[in-house]
Amino acid sequence: MVLKAGEPIALSMLADQSEMERSHAAAPRRSTASVDAPALSVATHPLKRLLDISIAGFALLLFLPLLLVVMAAVRAESPGGAIFRQRRTGYRGRVFTIYKFRTMTVTEDSGQIRHATKNDARVTQIGALLRKLSIDELPQLWNVLKGDMSIVGPRPHALAHDEYYGALIPTYAARFRAKPGLTGYAQVNGFRGEIRDTRCMSDRVAADNSYIEEWSPALDLAILARTVPLIFSDPRAY
Numbered sequence: 001m002v003l004k005a006g007e008p009i010a011l012s013m014l015a016d017q018s019e020m021e022r023s024h025a026a027a028p029r030r031s032t033a034s035v036d037a038p039a040l041s042v043a044t045h046p047l048k049r050l051l052d053i054s055i056a057g058f059a060l061l062l063f064l065p066l067l068l069v070v071m072a073a074v075r076a077e078s079p080g081g082a083i084f085r086q087r088r089t090g091y092r093g094r095v096f097t098i099y100k101f102r103t104m105t106v107t108e109d110s111g112q113i114r115h116a117t118k119n120d121a122r123v124t125q126i127g128a129l130l131r132k133l134s135i136d137e138l139p140q141l142w143n144v145l146k147g148d149m150s151i152v153g154p155r156p157h158a159l160a161h162d163e164y165y166g167a168l169i170p171t172y173a174a175r176f177r178a179k180p181g182l183t184g185y186a187q188v189n190g191f192r193g194e195i196r197d198t199r200c201m202s203d204r205v206a207a208d209n210s211y212i213e214e215w216s217p218a219l220d221l222a223i224l225a226r227t228v229p230l231i232f233s234d235p236r237a238y
Contacts, residue, residue: 042178042215043091048150051220055151056144063138070135074102077126083139088156091179096148098156099139103127134231140182152220153181154208165201172201175208178215185211185219188226 042048060067071082084102087095104122123131130136143149149156154175157165166172186192186207195201211219 040177040212040215042153042212045215045217047217048215048220049147051217052144052150056141059138060141060145063141066135067138070101070130070138073126074124074130078105078124080105087159088180089159089162089176090148090156091176093173093176095159096143098148099142101127101130101136101139103130103136137182144182148179150179150181151183152211152223153178153184154211155184155187155204156180165198165205168198169202169205171209172205175205175212178208178212183223183227184208185223188223188230 074082084100085097088098090096106122140149144151186204189207191204191207
């Protein structure tokens with residue numbers, strides 16, 4: 001299947017047995033991902049890394065005043081630090097620490113971690129605004145500069161969620177063939193927001209794996225272009 005920039009995936013691909021068989025060997029554990037498989041262009045192409053460094057570096061300088069204001073506001077609203085840290089699974093199953101602005105009254109990083117839901121009581125007032133505009137994700141620009149993440153790639157989940165969905169979805173582990181991203185093909189195609197059932201996650205995984213297998217610099221640019229308007233108008237952002 002050839003994936004064109006801006007073209008939504010067909011959900012029928014979830015039933016593609018050959019894809020499930022190819023990824024099944026990579027899925028038995030959370031590190032989970034085909035650590036012995038040959039590296040794909042999405043993970044090794046120098047142009048992708050150049051774009052990551054250029055965009056993340058410029059964005060950090062551009063948004064520095066905003067970052068400082070948000071840090072002060074988060075600290076003033078509720079007790080706790082401004083930055084939320086949580087372990088996530090990255091490229092080839094390597095665990096890294098992700099940075100976000102704290103938007104909740106809890107800072108879970110082990111055991112059972114609840115997905116955020118609409119009107120979630122754990123979200124603070126300022127946190128709700130930050131999440132709506134995706135400002136809470138801006139500290140991940142530092143993750144991109146460090147090389148833990150990419151600007152575009154599969155969105156990373158908490159370790160407990162990787163463990164849970166990795167056991168249910170045979171192709172889940174294959175998404176670790178690329179660095180996780182600030183935005184991704186799944187997100188611009190509507191696979192964002194509350195996870196109500198396994199099918200919701202399966203759709204995201206299918207989109208992630210399609211992106212990885214069909215990656216090109218043009219696809220990354222198309223995803224970035226489609227991300228910008230969603231910052232202000234995505235009803236699934238909460």
